[in-house]
Amino acid sequence: VVAINENLDLVHQNHVLFDSELPEFRTQGGVHVQADKLTVTSPVLMWVKALDLILDKMKDAGFDFSSVRALSGSGQQHGSVYWKKGAGQVLKQLDPGRPLHKLLEVESVCDSPVWMDSSTSEQCSSLESAVGGAQNLTNITGSRAYERFTGNQIAKIQQSNPEKYSETERISLVSSFGASLFRGDYAAVDYSDGSGMNLMDIFSKKWAQPCLEATAPHLEAKLGAPLVSTAVLGEVSSYYVTRYGFSPDCKVVAFTGDNPGSLAGMRLREGDIAVSLGTSDTVFLWIKEPRPTIEGHVFCNPVDSDSYMALICYKNGSFTRERIRNERAGGSWDTFSRALNATPVGNDGNLGIYFDTLEITPSAVGVYRVNEQDQTVEGFPGEVEIRALVEGQFLAKRVHAEKLGYKISKLSRSFSILATGGASSNTDILQVLSDVFNAPVYTIDVANSACLGCAYRAKVKALSCLCTRTCVESIIVLRPPPTSVDNRIKAIT
Ligand SMILES: Nc1ncnc2c1ncn2[C@@H]1O[C@H](COP(=O)(O)OP(=O)(O)O)[C@@H](O)[C@H]1O
Numbered sequence: 001v002v003a004i005n006e007n008l009d010l011v012h013q014n015h016v017l018f019d020s021e022l023p024e025f026r027t028q029g030g031v032h033v034q035a036d037k038l039t040v041t042s043p044v045l046m047w048v049k050a051l052d053l054i055l056d057k058m059k060d061a062g063f064d065f066s067s068v069r070a071l072s073g074s075g076q077q078h079g080s081v082y083w084k085k086g087a088g089q090v091l092k093q094l095d096p097g098r099p100l101h102k103l104l105e106v107e108s109v110c111d112s113p114v115w116m117d118s119s120t121s122e123q124c125s126s127l128e129s130a131v132g133g134a135q136n137l138t139n140i141t142g143s144r145a146y147e148r149f150t151g152n153q154i155a156k157i158q159q160s161n162p163e164k165y166s167e168t169e170r171i172s173l174v175s176s177f178g179a180s181l182f183r184g185d186y187a188a189v190d191y192s193d194g195s196g197m198n199l200m201d202i203f204s205k206k207w208a209q210p211c212l213e214a215t216a217p218h219l220e221a222k223l224g225a226p227l228v229s230t231a232v233l234g235e236v237s238s239y240y241v242t243r244y245g246f247s248p249d250c251k252v253v254a255f256t257g258d259n260p261g262s263l264a265g266m267r268l269r270e271g272d273i274a275v276s277l278g279t280s281d282t283v284f285l286w287i288k289e290p291r292p293t294i295e296g297h298v299f300c301n302p303v304d305s306d307s308y309m310a311l312i313c314y315k316n317g318s319f320t321r322e323r324i325r326n327e328r329a330g331g332s333w334d335t336f337s338r339a340l341n342a343t344p345v346g347n348d349g350n351l352g353i354y355f356d357t358l359e360i361t362p363s364a365v366g367v368y369r370v371n372e373q374d375q376t377v378e379g380f381p382g383e384v385e386i387r388a389l390v391e392g393q394f395l396a397k398r399v400h401a402e403k404l405g406y407k408i409s410k411l412s413r414s415f416s417i418l419a420t421g422g423a424s425s426n427t428d429i430l431q432v433l434s435d436v437f438n439a440p441v442y443t444i445d446v447a448n449s450a451c452l453g454c455a456y457r458a459k460v461k462a463l464s465c466l467c468t469r470t471c472v473e474s475i476i477v478l479r480p481p482p483t484s485v486d487n488r489i490k491a492i493t
């Protein structure tokens, strides 16, 4: 959670770590990986309990809830929550004397599929066939069929457990689930996060009938109509007024996905490129004229409803860096950084591709290493391995961004990279990013740009006061210029 005041100054920050602070749910990295290694879920009740916990932490820290004029939020994209019949009524009558997790055991599916799930290949193929192929689906929804996208997850639940599906009165995304908790009523899916479902026409901003029909019966009623991401949904539920002292006038602005939230938090300019190094690695851009292709995604823009955002997502991000850190750097980020500093840009031509789990872009799995003679090798010395991993990850991002039409000049640094997410606190990793893209990398003071962006969205919308880009620029820090990249690019290509 991030709270800002009218000058956009940060006044409070807090967080809950699922694994260590809610150990009763036995998650690792916030999730359960099922035996097939493809199905990945999170217990919904853990998210609800985390909300209880963070609000209690804020209360204990003396946070003044009565001064909150508006709130919004973001959730990991694509994950879904299934409310059982009667849950809507329960939401409207929450007893403020009891914590939410005691009141909300109202899900028909207790373990929500999350973005890391890749168990729906069958459903993806059948959706693409139903609408005339991958490119056709992309032309409608902004993306070809992806396993983690919500429509395919809904299809799997309906096919494998039709009873649970028919017991479900409403399906939320993680983001609209969060908004529903604060509203005490079902909240609409916003256009931007709704674009990550393979169900919405990103141009008309309505559910696409052929996709609904190919996914599951009676789906439209369970989804409710999507809504513009900047909408004010209404006031906070009386539950929070009585229990925590929120003002009854506190507005709830539509919640959105974490990457759309980051786009707002980083205040992207057209031409900038954002790289989020969270659990997933993502690259995203603000675009005006989308040309959806079958590699990468186009989402509706969360800030400007006439614009779009392009996004490429990599599953083997921080967890893969953590694995190599544990194996080759004794579990220390400092040692990991020393290895990056001890090896030359371009890694003397040694290159690695590390897909520990089935990657999203491209759909491939396995670890591959080639040396400077382009020979496949089984291993690298520790320091070479660390650079091979980080350079390989960023080179892939550059190649895919260029395929999406992004022009990277070898001669001039005419654009900026804005970095966010947990690993953006590591300046040695950012130096490699800067080297590979031949561009300066900026970070913002608040690494949690998704939260910050939603605080901005809430402020801008509910207080009808547009914060200009100037106020935000003051928190962007220029990184040192990159060292020469040309030799390394030659070596790697
Ligand atoms: N100093 C560091 N160097 C590299 N990676 C780091 C560092 N500190 C944290 N991280 C990575 O950041 C990740 C968490 O990023 P975060 O943005 O909080 O995740 P999420 O996207 O799931 O919200 C962790 O998995 C961790 O590997």
Ligand SMILES: O=C(CO)[C@@H](O)[C@H](O)COP(=O)(O)O
Pocket: 075, 076, 077, 078, 115, 148, 196, 257, 258, 259, 278, 279, 280, 281, 282, 311, 313
């Ligand atoms: O699947 C995607 C984007 O399409 C992921 O980026 C998720 O939105 C969650 O990311 P983390 O915040 O956990 O890295």
